[in-house]
Amino acid sequence: MTALPDGVARHDFDGTTSIATRGHPEYGEATDGEWRRWDPNRSKLGAMLALGMDTGLENGQKTLYLGAAAGTTVSHVADFGGPTYAVEFAPRPARDLLDVADHRENLFPLLKDARKPETYAHVVEPVDVVVQDVATRGQARVAALNRRFLDGDGRLLAAVKARSEDVTADPEAVFADVVAELEEHYEVLETEPLDPYHDDHLGVVARPLE
Amino acid sequence: MTDGWFAGLDPDDEAAAAERIASGRAESPDDWPARAVDAGFAEDTESYYERLHAATTAATEAAVTERERADDQQLVHAVRAMADCERTANELAERVAEWGGSRYGEAGSGVGYARRIAEGDVGEGDEGGDRALRSLAERVVAVAEEADELRAYIERTAPAVAPNLSALAGPVLAARLVSLAGGLESLAKKPSGTLQVLGAEDALFAHLRGGAPSPKHGIIFTHEYVSGTRRGERGSAARALAGKLSIAARIDHYSGDRRPDLERDLDERIERIRSRGGDQ
Numbered sequence: 204m205t206a207l208p209d210g211v212a213r214h215d216f217d218g219t220t221s222i223a224t225r226g227h228p229e230y231g232e233a234t235d236g237e238w239r240r241w242d243p244n245r246s247k248l249g250a251m252l253a254l255g256m257d258t259g260l261e262n263g264q265k266t267l268y269l270g271a272a273a274g275t276t277v278s279h280v281a282d283f284g285g286p287t288y289a290v291e292f293a294p295r296p297a298r299d300l301l302d303v304a305d306h307r308e309n310l311f312p313l314l315k316d317a318r319k320p321e322t323y324a325h326v327v328e329p330v331d332v333v334v335q336d337v338a339t340r341g342q343a344r345v346a347a348l349n350r351r352f353l354d355g356d357g358r359l360l361a362a363v364k365a366r367s368e369d370v371t372a373d374p375e376a377v378f379a380d381v382v383a384e385l386e387e388h389y390e391v392l393e394t395e396p397l398d399p400y401h402d403d404h405l406g407v408v409a410r411p412l413e
Numbered sequence: 414m415t416d417g418w419f420a421g422l423d424p425d426d427e428a429a430a431a432e433r434i435a436s437g438r439a440e441s442p443d444d445w446p447a448r449a450v451d452a453g454f455a456e457d458t459e460s461y462y463e464r465l466h467a468a469t470t471a472a473t474e475a476a477v478t479e480r481e482r483a484d485d486q487q488l489v490h491a492v493r494a495m496a497d498c499e500r501t502a503n504e505l506a507e508r509v510a511e512w513g514g515s516r517y518g519e520a521g522s523g524v525g526y527a528r529r530i531a532e533g534d535v536g537e538g539d540e541g542g543d544r545a546l547r548s549l550a551e552r553v554v555a556v557a558e559e560a561d562e563l564r565a566y567i568e569r570t571a572p573a574v575a576p577n578l579s580a581l582a583g584p585v586l587a588a589r590l591v592s593l594a595g596g597l598e599s600l601a602k603k604p605s606g607t608l609q610v611l612g613a614e615d616a617l618f619a620h621l622r623g624g625a626p627s628p629k630h631g632i633i634f635t636h637e638y639v640s641g642t643r644r645g646e647r648g649s650a651a652r653a654l655a656g657k658l659s660i661a662a663r664i665d666h667y668s669g670d671r672r673p674d675l676e677r678d679l680d681e682r683i684e685r686i687r688s689r690g691g692d693q
Contacts, residue, residue: 286462294480294573297473304470309462311469313434314476325418325439326469328446351441370677 207252209262210283214238222252226282227306230275243400246276247336247362250400251408256393258408259358260284265330267352269317269345270337272296274303274310280334281310288327292316317345320352329354335361340368343384346409350388353411359389365403374403381405388412415439419454424464427471434472476569483570485597491567492588498560505553512546527553576671577661581654581679582636589632590658601659601666608662609633609655633658638683646686653682 207213207222214223216233223238233240243253251258263285271277271289273296281287281303289304290313291297297314304310315323317337330352337345342363353359363381365374382391382405389409397404418433446458455461502524509527514520517536521529529535530550536543564585571584575597578587593611594600600608610617612632619625630639630651642650657679664672 294477297477298481301470301473301477304466304473308466311465312473313469314473321438321440324442325416325437326434326445326465327442328444329442371681 208260224282251406273299281307347388359409361407363405417445430468431471480573489592495563502557524557575665605659
């Protein structure tokens with residue numbers, strides 16, 4: 204199994220072993236001392252790690268997180284990562300994201316539209332990792348637009364939601380289309396379905412093309 | 414070279430910093446922490462990140478609060494103001510075009526022509542008349558830009574006021590419907606046949622007086638699902654769209670949950686309408 208980044212560990216919570224990070228608890232997750240459970244059922248990135256995908260994540264990396272929502276996943280990313288920029292478009296979840304950011308000096312919340320990177324490129328610096336979890340149509344286009352934040356050896360970690368692209372089509376066909384479109388701007392290194400944690404989601408690890 | 418959010422800011426002016434986070438722009442990212450230290454905005458990277466944390470948190474807090482406070486009446490004012498600005502800008506732009514044509518002999522029209530005069534691309538003279546015309550053109554451009562600002566405000570706030578209606582209709586059409594009905598509650602209480610012809614009152618009353626055909630669509634004609642459907646099926650498309658929009662307005666008014674299934678139902682319905690009767 205692929206090594207977890209420093210700061211993420213498998214930890215035992217009352218008999219259940221799960222990945223975990225150290226930080227302020229945020230969403231009612233199980234805790235043990237300073238460790239808190241990173242629930243792969245609630246976090247697509249957590250599922251990618253739990254499934255052993257080679258994410259290339261490391262301790263202290265600069266991260267741009269697209270689709271931060273209420274901050275469930277991004278709270279874990281900021282626990283072991285470096286400066287973490289969290290972009291979320293909807294105001295209601297952003298209220299919760301603010302609470303998460305209050306406990307983490309390295310987490311910068313931005314109420315912005317991930318389809319308009321020019322509205323946050325004056326704040327976000329070039330990063331090592333772009334994590335994408337946006338449930339809108341045109342997920343490949345969002346990845347292409349945010350290519351500008353990654354340098355050559357950076358990583359895109361995307362959770363592609365089939366139902367966001369086309370609810371009526373077969374998820375496999377949707378994934379093939381999205382991956383094909385991604386390949387115009389990225390070299391796709393690994394893909395893996397995220398079930399049983401998330402139905403009809405595909406985890407993607409990719410590297411930007413020069 | 415573009416500037417970061419901190420360019421020219423007083424490091425202690427937190428309100429200005431939050432405003433810059435909210436409304437600034439750049440095409441590409443840059444090594445902002447290093448640039449900020451070079452520019453003397455922060456002593457070191459660590460203090461830069463502290464300031465960034467304070468500024469992004471304050472900006473997000475302000476934006477979230479603004480949108481939570483947004484209500485349907487604010488939206489109604491904004492969309493009416495936007496329509497007034499657009500209409501006024503266009504009317505004045507025609508006046509500018511007429512005047513400009515008489516002075517410079519060059520025919521142009523619209524806000525684009527007014528912009529060229531305002532920027533001095535057309536008519537470089539500096540007589541009293543040139544100055545007066547240029548000043549008028551500048552006002553036209555300013556009013557047109559105000560309309561754009563109002564549109565951006567509507568696009569930000571309509572999804573908070575009416576999430577489902579905005580998702581189906583787009584924020585601006587959603588706001589226009591709320592405005593025509595007088596509020597979200599009265600829109601939610603209208604039958605879908607009324608929603609379908611909101612904005613076509615003249616045609617509707619001509620029909621009711623007798624003689625004229627019934628209108629098939631009002632303002633919802635601006636939706637791609639109506640205007641992009643061929644003529645013979647537009648009435649059906651308008652009826653289908655109006656049906657889903659009135660359901661969306663009711664959910665928005667009475668519950669406020671997001672229901673993504675509505676979009677799927679509508680997509681499928683329009684797909685069926687467009688595919689029947691073959692290619693014409």
